[in-house]
Each structure stands twice: as C-alpha cells, then as structure tokens.
Amino acid sequence: MGEQRDVKVFISWSGDLAREVAVALRDWLPLLFDHVEPWVSDTDIAAGQRGLVQIEAELRETQFGIVVVTAENQHAPWLNFEAGALSKTVPGAEFEQRVVPLLVDLARPTDLTGPLAQFQAKVADKSGTLALLRSLAAVAGVGEGVITARFAAYWDALETTIAAAKEVAAKNGKPRQPSRDQADVLAEILLHVRRLRSQVGDLPLQDTPREKVLAVAREAATWHNVRIMNYSVLADGGLRFSVVATGLESMPPDVDGFANALRLGLENDNVEVIMNGRRAPLSEGGS
Numbered sequence: 001m002g003e004q005r006d007v008k009v010f011i012s013w014s015g016d017l018a019r020e021v022a023v024a025l026r027d028w029l030p031l032l033f034d035h036v037e038p039w040v041s042d043t044d045i046a047a048g049q050r051g052l053v054q055i056e057a058e059l060r061e062t063q064f065g066i067v068v069v070t071a072e073n074q075h076a077p078w079l080n081f082e083a084g085a086l087s088k089t090v091p092g093a094e095f096e097q098r099v100v101p102l103l104v105d106l107a108r109p110t111d112l113t114g115p116l117a118q119f120q121a122k123v124a125d126k127s128g129t130l131a132l133l134r135s136l137a138a139v140a141g142v143g144e145g146v147i148t149a150r151f152a153a154y155w156d157a158l159e160t161t162i163a164a165a166k167e168v169a170a171k172n173g174k175p176r177q178p179s180r181d182q183a184d185v186l187a188e189i190l191l192h193v194r195r196l197r198s199q200v201g202d203l204p205l206q207d208t209p210r211e212k213v214l215a216v217a218r219e220a221a222t223w224h225n226v227r228i229m230n231y232s233v234l235a236d237g238g239l240r241f242s243v244v245a246t247g248l249e250s251m252p253p254d255v256d257g258f259a260n261a262l263r264l265g266l267e268n269d270n271v272e273v274i275m276n277g278r279r280a281p282l283s284e285g286g287s
Helices: 016-032 052-060 077-089 126-140 144-172 182-197 210-224 255-266
Strands: 007-012 036-040 064-069 099-103 226-233 239-245 271-275
Touching (some): 007 052, 016 036, 077 099, 077 210, 099 126, 126 144, 210 255, 239 255, 255 271
Parallel strands (some): 064 099
C-alpha cells in the first residue's frame, strides 16, 4: 500500500433528509479514514442561501465529492450546480468515480434522472456505501482490506442514523422547496461555473473558439432543460442558437433563462436563441 494522502471531501445536500445524512457522513467518515476531512455546509442550498464564495473556496481544495440525493432533491438547481462544479474541479480525468451521488431513498441508480445521472451513483445501503468508500479509499491511498474492516465495525452506526432520518422525513412530509426564482438562481449559477472553469476569459464573442462556446452552451442547456440543435455566427459577430425541449415532462424548457445564462457565461449580450420559431428577448426587458 502506498502512502496515505490528505483528502478533502465535499458533501453536497439539499433538504432536511439529505442534511441529516450529510451531517452523519461528516461525523462518520473520520472513523474510517485517518487523513480525510469532510466538509458540509450548515446552510440549506434549497433556500438559495449558501454562499457561492464559500463554495468556490471549498471546491478549490476538494479531491472527492459526495452528493446526497433524495427523491425530492434530485432536480434541485443548486444541488446539480455543486455536482457539476465538483466534476470540473476534482483532479484527474476519472471524475465519474470521484463525484458520487449517494441515493438515500431511491432504490437503484437507474431511478436517478437529470444531470446527476451522468455519475456512477450508489445506493445508501451496505453494499452501495462500501463501494463509495472503496472509491474514496483509492483516492486517499488506503488499502481495500483496511477500509473493508473498518466499514464492518462502523456501518451499523451510519445505517441506524439513515434509517432514523428517513423515518422523521416520512412523518414530516416533503422538504421545503426553493424560495428563489429558478431562472434567477440558474443564471447566477452559470456565472460562477464560468468563473470556476475559466472557459472564455476576455475573448470577444466572435473570436471565442467553437469548443469554448459549446462548452458554456451545453452547461447552460443542462440547467435549463433544452437541447442544442445547432448554432451559427451572425454577420455582426453575434451567435444564434436553435434549441428544442429535452422531452422531460417534469422539467419544462426555459428558453429565456437559457438565453440569459448564455449572455452571462459568454459575457456578451449579442446572443439569440430560437425554439419552435420563438426568439428569446434580447435583453431583460425584451425587445
């Protein structure tokens, strides 16, 4: 076994049930790892209150991410933002193994839909949690035999906490929903994703490489539930995007939000979006 490494673990959550599980993981992981430092915000991202500056600071030091997912929060914009930001900031190309959705009240990974479905999710049962720990152990330089033995000693404590949290959540009903306007939240999210990834820099829009334009556009399309069919460069150097809905009934398309997010992400107002013959407003007030 190689030398163990210090690893910072970012634990993302939204809603009461996910918060209880996230806090339990924060307190439980140090029992199994000597050099792992879990970080959990004490503010619910479902309320849109978690500081983005704080998130960015934590992400810069993160080597592994756990996204605590419930049936109610899997489409929460801020939860998906943190998962996306984690996938861009954790080191190495194997981000699918280093960002792990942990499914609390979903029976199987195939029940997960939306942006989080790109990751290799694990169910928060005995076998799924052990698989998550083995992925973390590989990053931390801990032998599989060591982590398996410690898991056997401490699993019952976590299982009891998760079961209790589920019971309380079932009695209390659904967790509270986001209070901020979704389009506003997602536009702010994309701006910070752009800052984290440094995709475009200060290039004029017409000089921005195609792959960078598409990277920003695909990111925005994910959050606003549209699919990009094509884009073209206009005579004045602007961009025109043609999009369609993703087809998910539970996630209606937001063409205006997509257009505004593009303008933020590309730092240029000269962007036009068309869906079903309808053109998104050129500015906040329309035109």
